[in-house]
Amino acid sequence: MAEVLVLAELNPAGGGVRKTTLEALTAARALGEPSAVVLGAPGTAAGVKDVLAEYGAATVYVAESEDVEAYLVAPKAEVLAQLVSEKSPAAVVIPSSPEGKEIAARLAIKTGSGFLTDVTEIASDGTATQAAFAGATIVHSQVTVGTPIYTLRGNSVTPEPAPAAGAEQTVDVAVSDAAKQVRVVERVVEQKSNRPELTEASIVVSGGRGVASAENFSIIEGLADSLGAAVGASRAAVDSGFYPHSFQVGQTGKTVSPQLYVAVGISGAIQHRAGMQTSKTIVAINKDPEAPIFELADFGVIGDLNTVVPAATEQINARK
Amino acid sequence: MNIVVLVKQVPDSGSERKLDPADNTVDRAAADNVINEMDEYAIEEALTLKEAQGGEVTVLTVGPESATDAIRKALSMGADKAVHVIDDAIHGSCAVQTSAVLAAALGQMEYDLVMCGAEATDAQLSVMPALLAERLGLPQLSGARKVTIEGGTAKVERQTDGGFWALEAPLPAIISTWDTINEPRYPSFKGIMAAKKKPVETKTLADLGVDAGSVGLASATSKVLDFAGRPPKGEGVKVTDEGDGAQKFVDYLAGQKIV
Numbered sequence: 001m002a003e004v005l006v007l008a009e010l011n012p013a014g015g016g017v018r019k020t021t022l023e024a025l026t027a028a029r030a031l032g033e034p035s036a037v038v039l040g041a042p043g044t045a046a047g048v049k050d051v052l053a054e055y056g057a058a059t060v061y062v063a064e065s066e067d068v069e070a071y072l073v074a075p076k077a078e079v080l081a082q083l084v085s086e087k088s089p090a091a092v093v094i095p096s097s098p099e100g101k102e103i104a105a106r107l108a109i110k111t112g113s114g115f116l117t118d119v120t121e122i123a124s125d126g127t128a129t130q131a132a133f134a135g136a137t138i139v140h141s142q143v144t145v146g147t148p149i150y151t152l153r154g155n156s157v158t159p160e161p162a163p164a165a166g167a168e169q170t171v172d173v174a175v176s177d178a179a180k181q182v183r184v185v186e187r188v189v190e191q192k193s194n195r196p197e198l199t200e201a202s203i204v205v206s207g208g209r210g211v212a213s214a215e216n217f218s219i220i221e222g223l224a225d226s227l228g229a230a231v232g233a234s235r236a237a238v239d240s241g242f243y244p245h246s247f248q249v250g251q252t253g254k255t256v257s258p259q260l261y262v263a264v265g266i267s268g269a270i271q272h273r274a275g276m277q278t279s280k281t282i283v284a285i286n287k288d289p290e291a292p293i294f295e296l297a298d299f300g301v302i303g304d305l306n307t308v309v310p311a312a313t314e315q316i317n318a319r320k
Numbered sequence: 321m322n323i324v325v326l327v328k329q330v331p332d333s334g335s336e337r338k339l340d341p342a343d344n345t346v347d348r349a350a351a352d353n354v355i356n357e358m359d360e361y362a363i364e365e366a367l368t369l370k371e372a373q374g375g376e377v378t379v380l381t382v383g384p385e386s387a388t389d390a391i392r393k394a395l396s397m398g399a400d401k402a403v404h405v406i407d408d409a410i411h412g413s414c415a416v417q418t419s420a421v422l423a424a425a426l427g428q429m430e431y432d433l434v435m436c437g438a439e440a441t442d443a444q445l446s447v448m449p450a451l452l453a454e455r456l457g458l459p460q461l462s463g464a465r466k467v468t469i470e471g472g473t474a475k476v477e478r479q480t481d482g483g484f485w486a487l488e489a490p491l492p493a494i495i496s497t498w499d500t501i502n503e504p505r506y507p508s509f510k511g512i513m514a515a516k517k518k519p520v521e522t523k524t525l526a527d528l529g530v531d532a533g534s535v536g537l538a539s540a541t542s543k544v545l546d547f548a549g550r551p552p553k554g555e556g557v558k559v560t561d562e563g564d565g566a567q568k569f570v571d572y573l574a575g576q577k578i579v
């Protein structure tokens with residue numbers, strides 16, 4: 001069976017693989033036999049090999065080097081390009097983070113290939129499904145040149161185990177000077193949260209301008225915590241300083257696709273929809289019966305969030 | 321310091337956008353075409369750098385005739401001049417091909433810095449800096465929420481999940497900017513008037529030495545096979561809170577086995 005290279009996306013500092021990696025391994029099986037590629041500082045692969053095998057990696061290529069971490073994107077593209085030329089895989093599948101898309105782009109130039117970003121599904125003939133224009137249009141597309149490279153949008157595929165050998169193969173990494181131009185001087189974490197990561201969460205509760213203040217976002221956090229959910233925000237809420245930018249959902253923020261999305265005090269502008277339209281179930285709480293968010297909602301409450309949300313939170317907590 | 325800012329014209333992200341069933345490319349007639357909003361942050365940042373350090377800001381666009389409007393917007397904000405690559409053969413190009421055209425145009429320009437938006441709101445790729453960096457051998461500093469240029473070195477805070485990465489690279493370099501970086505200025509009346517007189521140089525593929533057969537729909541590295549509107553959602557349930565809104569919400573969640 002044809003080999004498909006899957007780039008593993010890892011959590012920082014020995015935190016294991018991200019769920020997106022398991023999704024990519026699952027999606028890659030449509031095209032052939034997945035092999036995982038682990039790129040990171042020395043010692044990275046040891047902690048993740050088993051889960052990669054469990055999710056279908058016949059081979060785990062281990063490309064460990066300080067250089068891979070010390071410089072932005074370019075070294076990773078270089079190592080992948082080397083593997084593509086050695087293994088001639090049927091395709092390459094990469095989780096669709098900002099870094100993942102940039103690796104895909106550079107790999108496309110290096111290998112003379114086409115690439116498709118943010119795909120939500122890959123069929124066995126290589127056809128990819130993408131959601132265009134804020135999710136309003138569903139597109140089928142194909143790479144027509146070289147080795148097809150896909151970046152897979154998070155939460156669009158359900159990870160399924162498929163135990164495989166996970167045979168470890170060490171890759172010699174020799175990063176060229178050309179790929180060492182942009183030094184990562186420091187990685188700074190500003191917000192630590194005990195809540196699930198926004199793009200991975202199965203429930204997201206988002207607040208908009210209607211929440212009215214930063215302090216009042218505690219109402220959103222309260223509901224989120226009662227549901228074990230991640231917190232999101234509209235751009236208006238972010239621009240007003242109610243909540244940090246990294247929680248913004250929408251066209252210029254995160255794209256989420258959870259089982260349940262609760263939009264609180266959000267009008268439902270097209271750019272906001274872009275980031276949440278594909279959620280399985282959508283609930284809206286808004287005092288304006290005409291708010292466009294209700295067009296998307298499976299369930300809507302017309303009411304004041306300041307009364308509805310705390311009361312709902314209390315009831316949910318009481319059921320536990 | 322001379323800065324080239326890449327500007328793209330896109331269908332307004334606030335309107336209903338469509339693909340053209342004739343060839344599955346963006347239907348430019350279906351929506352208002354505007355400057356990619358994300359590029360305004362790059363222009364603003366370039367103008368701020370120029371104001372502090374001197375030099376010139378040049379706008380570079382690859383796009384059809386109508387894209388002049390996007391160029392004028394950038395000039396009215398304060399950019400000095402523009403290069404517009406227009407050639408019918410470019411229609412339907414994929415990002416890989418567009419990057420080849422932009423790279424060829426940049427090859428004929430002099431710059432210390434190339435700046436662009438973090439993404440074009442039409443296809444939302446966020447890949448142009450990576451493609452260009454790869455082609456031109458430039459350092460790629462993408463996703464900036466803060467930019468500092470000091471003695472031939474670019475320092476960038478790259479926006480990440482819950483924080484940032486501090487990046488550093490020598491000039492010339494390519495930087496893309498997020499919408500968290502600044503507040504783009506509005507063109508003044510004076511700026512709008514002045515923009516009408518600023519030089520816009522048009523170039524064809526032949527001027528750039530790019531083979532017309534290597535770009536455009538026919539030789540694109542990927543193609544759209546078909547498209548369809550997202551199937552409409554069934555009517556949802558809507559209740560008005562009369563003291564029981566929370567209860568009905570929780571009942572709904574219970575019905576969905578979420579709580």
Ligand SMILES: Cc1cc2nc3c(=O)[nH]c(=O)nc-3n(C[C@H](O)[C@H](O)[C@H](O)COP(=O)(O)OP(=O)(O)OC[C@H]3O[C@@H](n4cnc5c(N)ncnc54)[C@H](O)[C@@H]3O)c2cc1C
Nearest residue numbers: 208209210234235236250251252253265267271287288305
């Ligand atoms: C290029 C571009 C990119 C963009 N990217 C994004 C993006 O990524 N994400 C994003 O979200 N937006 C984005 N936007 C902005 C978008 O157009 C909207 O401005 C934004 O989504 C509005 O946020 P909102 O719904 O919170 O605010 P508003 O539109 O002001 O809506 C607030 C809502 O709260 C309701 N409300 C007020 N008080 C209460 C109360 N007490 N109880 C209940 N309901 C109440 C109101 O009825 C109203 O519907 C982008 C815009 C552009 C041009």
Ligand SMILES: Nc1ncnc2c1ncn2[C@@H]1O[C@H](COP(=O)(O)O)[C@@H](O)[C@H]1O
Nearest residue numbers: 326327382436437439440445446447448
């Ligand atoms: N045809 C184009 N002409 C000029 N600049 C472009 C073009 N396409 C993309 N860009 C620039 O590249 C950035 C990222 O675009 P993208 O990678 O397509 O999302 C945009 O914000 C623009 O600054």
